[in-house]
Amino acid sequence: MRWRGLLEAAADLAWGGSCAGCGRPGPVCCPACARLVRGQPPRPVPLDDLAGVVWARGEYADELRALILACKERQGLGLVPLLAELAVGSVAAVLRESWRSGPVVVMPIPSSRATVAARGFDLTWLLARGVARRLSRLGMQIRAQRGLVLAAGTRDQVGLGVVDRTVNRQHSLRALPGPAAQVVLVDDIVTTGATLTAAAHELEAAGHRLLGAGVVAATPRRDGRRWRSP
Numbered sequence: 001m002r003w004r005g006l007l008e009a010a011a012d013l014a015w016g017g018s019c020a021g022c023g024r025p026g027p028v029c030c031p032a033c034a035r036l037v038r039g040q041p042p043r044p045v046p047l048d049d050l051a052g053v054v055w056a057r058g059e060y061a062d063e064l065r066a067l068i069l070a071c072k073e074r075q076g077l078g079l080v081p082l083l084a085e086l087a088v089g090s091v092a093a094v095l096r097e098s099w100r101s102g103p104v105v106v107m108p109i110p111s112s113r114a115t116v117a118a119r120g121f122d123l124t125w126l127l128a129r130g131v132a133r134r135l136s137r138l139g140m141q142i143r144a145q146r147g148l149v150l151a152a153g154t155r156d157q158v159g160l161g162v163v164d165r166t167v168n169r170q171h172s173l174r175a176l177p178g179p180a181a182q183v184v185l186v187d188d189i190v191t192t193g194a195t196l197t198a199a200a201h202e203l204e205a206a207g208h209r210l211l212g213a214g215v216v217a218a219t220p221r222r223d224g225r226r227w228r229s230p
């Protein structure tokens with residue numbers, strides 16, 4: 001609920017809040033945490049199906065994880081601009097690798113209606129809009145557009161294991177009709193890459209050209225290999 005987020009923001013202003021990254025009293029993200037997450041350069045995420053195509057700003061761990069969780073689970077609308085700024089770096093890396101010329105569409109991975117209602121805002125849409133706005137200021141022909149929808153019957157990913165996630169997401173995204181475009185996908189977190197793979201298949205079947213995906217964070221690999229930015 002948006003008003004709840006606003007009330008919480010007002011309360012923070014009036015009585016002092018704390019940093020969602022480290023818990024210190026102060027703004028919703030303190031300068032030290034902001035510096036820390038901004039300081040991580042985008043890196044390609046080692047995913048089997050989408051190697052070299054997905055870029056993230058850091059591991060879904062520590063301060064970055066705390067900031068994303070606070071944004072998603074505590075109606076942290078105030079953290080969206082920072083997360084969008086981080087996503088810009090990932091999308092810019094995708095563009096540097098695979099874009100040559102022509103207009104680009106930034107497309108969010110959709111969330112379920114229940115998730116958006118509980119959160120009070122549509123995080124991935126706001127990220128996509130923030131990314132497009134920032135890059136268009138640099139002179140690029142780039143805009144945000146919702147081009148994927150969740151097919152009926154898709155459950156929320158929360159609480160599902162890896163196998164269930166894959167089954168749940170297979171054929172669960174549908175591309176909306178529209179003219180063919182060069183597309184960069186945007187999401188907050190990539191875990192197995194199953195969602196992005198499903199989205200890539202749908203978009204390519206619908207005639208789009210997928211340039212890649214820019215995400216804020218990638219969950220650490222289960223095999224323990226770290227890929228933290230230097």
Ligand SMILES: [Zn+2]
Binds near residue numbers: 020022023024030034
């Ligand atoms: Zn902090």
